[in-house]
Amino acid sequence: MDTPHKTQITPTPTSSLSKFEDSPVFKYIDSLSPIEQAKSSQTDNAFNSLAFLSPSSLFPSPQINCHRESRFSVKRHHFSADLNTRVLQSSNESNASQEASKAAGQSGLYDEHPGCLSNDGSSKGISSDLFDKQSDLAVELPGTSKYDCRSPDDNLEACDALLKKTSLEVVEQERSPFQRSRDEWKERQRSFENERDLRKIRRIKPSEEAAGCGWVAVVSDVADMLTVNTSIIHENSDGQDQRTVDSGTTSFISNIPEFSLDNANNLENAESGDHQGSCKQNELGDSVTDQTSCILSTCLPDKPVVTDSSLKKDDKGEKCSQLSRQRSIRRRCLVFEKSPGFGLHLNSLPNILKGQNPPNKSILSSMKMGEVPSDNGTVVIESSCEAPASIGGTDADHNTPEKKRQKFELVEESASCKRCNCKRSKCLKLYCDCFAAGLYCIEPCSCLDCFNKPIHEKMVLETRKQIESRNPQAFAPKVIRSTDSVLDTWGENNKTPASARHKRGCNCRKSSCLKKYCECFQAGVGCSPSCRCEGCKNSFGRKDGCDESGSDGEGLEACEKNASDKNSHDIVTHKNAEEHRDLPVPSNISRLPLAYSGKFTGSFPHSIRSSSQLCNTPEHGSSESSLCQSKFNSNLQAIPEDETPKVLKHKCLPLILKTNSPPNSKRVSPPHHECSSSTAQRSRKLILKSIPSFPSFCPP
DNA sequence: GAGTTTGAAACT
DNA sequence: CAGTTTCAAACTC
Numbered sequence: 001m002d003t004p005h006k007t008q009i010t011p012t013p014t015s016s017l018s019k020f021e022d023s024p025v026f027k028y029i030d031s032l033s034p035i036e037q038a039k040s041s042q043t044d045n046a047f048n049s050l051a052f053l054s055p056s057s058l059f060p061s062p063q064i065n066c067h068r069e070s071r072f073s074v075k076r077h078h079f080s081a082d083l084n085t086r087v088l089q090s091s092n093e094s095n096a097s098q099e100a101s102k103a104a105g106q107s108g109l110y111d112e113h114p115g116c117l118s119n120d121g122s123s124k125g126i127s128s129d130l131f132d133k134q135s136d137l138a139v140e141l142p143g144t145s146k147y148d149c150r151s152p153d154d155n156l157e158a159c160d161a162l163l164k165k166t167s168l169e170v171v172e173q174e175r176s177p178f179q180r181s182r183d184e185w186k187e188r189q190r191s192f193e194n195e196r197d198l199r200k201i202r203r204i205k206p207s208e209e210a211a212g213c214g215w216v217a218v219v220s221d222v223a224d225m226l227t228v229n230t231s232i233i234h235e236n237s238d239g240q241d242q243r244t245v246d247s248g249t250t251s252f253i254s255n256i257p258e259f260s261l262d263n264a265n266n267l268e269n270a271e272s273g274d275h276q277g278s279c280k281q282n283e284l285g286d287s288v289t290d291q292t293s294c295i296l297s298t299c300l301p302d303k304p305v306v307t308d309s310s311l312k313k314d315d316k317g318e319k320c321s322q323l324s325r326q327r328s329i330r331r332r333c334l335v336f337e338k339s340p341g342f343g344l345h346l347n348s349l350p351n352i353l354k355g356q357n358p359p360n361k362s363i364l365s366s367m368k369m370g371e372v373p374s375d376n377g378t379v380v381i382e383s384s385c386e387a388p389a390s391i392g393g394t395d396a397d398h399n400t401p402e403k404k405r406q407k408f409e410l411v412e413e414s415a416s417c418k419r420c421n422c423k424r425s426k427c428l429k430l431y432c433d434c435f436a437a438g439l440y441c442i443e444p445c446s447c448l449d450c451f452n453k454p455i456h457e458k459m460v461l462e463t464r465k466q467i468e469s470r471n472p473q474a475f476a477p478k479v480i481r482s483t484d485s486v487l488d489t490w491g492e493n494n495k496t497p498a499s500a501r502h503k504r505g506c507n508c509r510k511s512s513c514l515k516k517y518c519e520c521f522q523a524g525v526g527c528s529p530s531c532r533c534e535g536c537k538n539s540f541g542r543k544d545g546c547d548e549s550g551s552d553g554e555g556l557e558a559c560e561k562n563a564s565d566k567n568s569h570d571i572v573t574h575k576n577a578e579e580h581r582d583l584p585v586p587s588n589i590s591r592l593p594l595a596y597s598g599k600f601t602g603s604f605p606h607s608i609r610s611s612s613q614l615c616n617t618p619e620h621g622s623s624e625s626s627l628c629q630s631k632f633n634s635n636l637q638a639i640p641e642d643e644t645p646k647v648l649k650h651k652c653l654p655l656i657l658k659t660n661s662p663p664n665s666k667r668v669s670p671p672h673h674e675c676s677s678s679t680a681q682r683s684r685k686l687i688l689k690s691i692p693s694f695p696s697f698c699p700p
Numbered sequence: 701g702a703g704t705t706t707g708a709a710a711c712t
Numbered sequence: 713c714a715g716t717t718t719c720a721a722a723c724t725c
Contacts, residue, residue: 422720
């Protein structure tokens with residue numbers, strides 16, 4: 001780093017020093033310090049150090065973060081203060097910051113080399129360039145004697161010697177105000193380091209790391225910090241790992257929504273390198289994972305994230321396996337902060353069936369119920385076959401560790417399920433499931449030349465905007481739960497589970513709407529008049545009105561009886577639709593598509609529900625879940641609402657709900673496998689009524 | 701796993 | 713808006 005001094009100052013150390021001492025600035029500083037002239041070099045060093053810092057560096061202004069994440073800027077301080085007070089006091093603290101400094105120093109890359117931070121140097125780099133500069137400068141300070149000396153004369157050795165000499169003298173003296181301020185500055189810089197490291201977590205990209213930017217070290221530092229965070233996690237006195245993240249941690253977590261999967265993986269990898277073999281993977285692993293999951297769930301701001309207690313395992317062995325599973329959830333979701341309404345989109349339910357037949361228990365158990373606000377603003381209460389029972393269930397049922405664990409697994413799956421194999425679209429078109437779902441591609445994806453990654457955030461956002469400009473509904477849920485009025489329009493006979501319908505309808509010509517080529521079928525909904533399909537035989541409901549779902553077989557005879565085949569579905573009519581109304585129907589929640597490009601976001605409070613919260617409806621016995629499994633496989637019809645399309649495709653069920661974002665492309669509604677299976681009585685139709693908790697998304 | 705089919709998305 | 717092309721998932725072998 002060249003400094004002005006370098007060019008302005010004469011080459012000889014002596015002359016430069018003397019000139020410095022003669023300078024007005026030096027005199028001024030000197031006048032402020034009781035240090036005698038003889039120790040001016042010390043002062044000089046200090047001066048040089050600080051001289052390179054802009055006032056804003058010392059006194060960061062809020063605008064530092066103004067580019068992005070106002071949330072962050074607000075909460076950051078919280079975290080900073082919290083973390084710093086805890087971290088800085090810990091014995092590890094110095095290591096973390098020192099290593100961070102070291103890493104930065106070794107790489108020699110600061111923000112003057114934005115490339116190391118963000119490949120595009122724009123989207124992310126821009127947002128926090130200022131901050132990074134400040135913090136980077138701060139990082140340099142601690143070990144900057146050499147650096148400082150370099151400015152005037154580039155004679156490092158001379159400066160070192162001088163510094164040593166003067167420092168020895170100064171140590172004995174009363175610290176000057178200037179020194180005190182310097183100490184304060186150092187402290188502040190540590191704070192910055194911490195924050196900067198945290199921010200860097202978000203921006204590190206694998207390629208950059210590979211480029212030797214030393215990010216591994218930084219990540220490692222971050223890991224340390226995250227580990228420290230675990231201290232914030234409280235454990236039950238009984239030793240059970242019932243942890244909860246305190247508000248501070250939560251804030252922090254929510255402040256780094258862009259914690260990328262890659263980063264997380266790197267972090268994890270780096271860590272596992274050291275501790276591999278031991279499932280101990282420690283707290284860092286847990287911490288990171290927990291936080292990551294929190295991040296996922298906290299893509300919705302302003303709500304505390306309660307990590308599911310299931311995350312904590314009783315035994316380490318389980319922890320290990322869990323960690324490996326958790327790896328899969330470390331997926332960064334698109335957070336379109338700049339575009340109101342965008343957000344984490346977990347709506348796109350992953351393929352539930354694919355590769356998982358029958359769905360595992362965890363999934364099934366998690367599909368208990370949920371509510372989904374549909375586009376039209378109605379809230380669809382998702383119910384499972386067990387819904388009725390669950391309603392009368394007890395909290396105890398779902399609070400068991402096992403239940404929690406299942407829920408967590410579900411979250412993992414939901415977050416990691418989506419994947420694509422795009423080869424030409426660069427994952428920036430709706431062809432890409434991940435992109436369409438508002439998710440970044442992750443490791444499991446087999447895409448080529450993928451641009452749908454956090455490092456290309458800007459491009460992703462732009463592309464998204466472009467697509468939306470063409471079709472504002474492009475990212476809106478394709479399948480919506482119809483309102484009663486709409487249902488009327490569609491006709492009684494044509495109601496599919498939950499009266500859901502594909503918004504645009506399908507256009508099938510050869511598949512007879514009996515294969516997943518058909519979006520309606522894939523979504524588990526019947527075809528509607530809006531479909532232009534030919535020879536529709538959609539087992540969920542034909543567009544001509546023939547509907548197998550015909551309660552209790554009424555329409556079965558009239559229609560082709562596919563009921564017997566795997567695609568036949570018993571639509572369970574919920575006799576007690578009213579019961580659903582009694583369920584805790586959060587006005588702001590449910591399985592909303594987490595990424596929604598709509599403009600309705602504003603109408604929804606930012607709120608997050610933890611998976612446990614989401615599933616706070618009494619859960620049903622696993623036995624029932626089992627009963628439903630087989631059924632579920634073949635019919636996802638019970639999936640009430642809006643979108644289920646991807647439910648069929650992926651085996652993930654999102655438990656993470658983001659309410660404030662209205663439906664994004666693929667909204668996920670937990671598949672409600674109806675458990676009508678086991679008994680005749682269960683074949684009753686489940687009629688899911690919408691609950692007008694929300695203002696209508698769609699203007700009349 | 702490779703090739704084919706299919707229909708949505710994108711383009712003209 | 714319709715026709716065509718592109719694309720990736722679904723499907724088949």
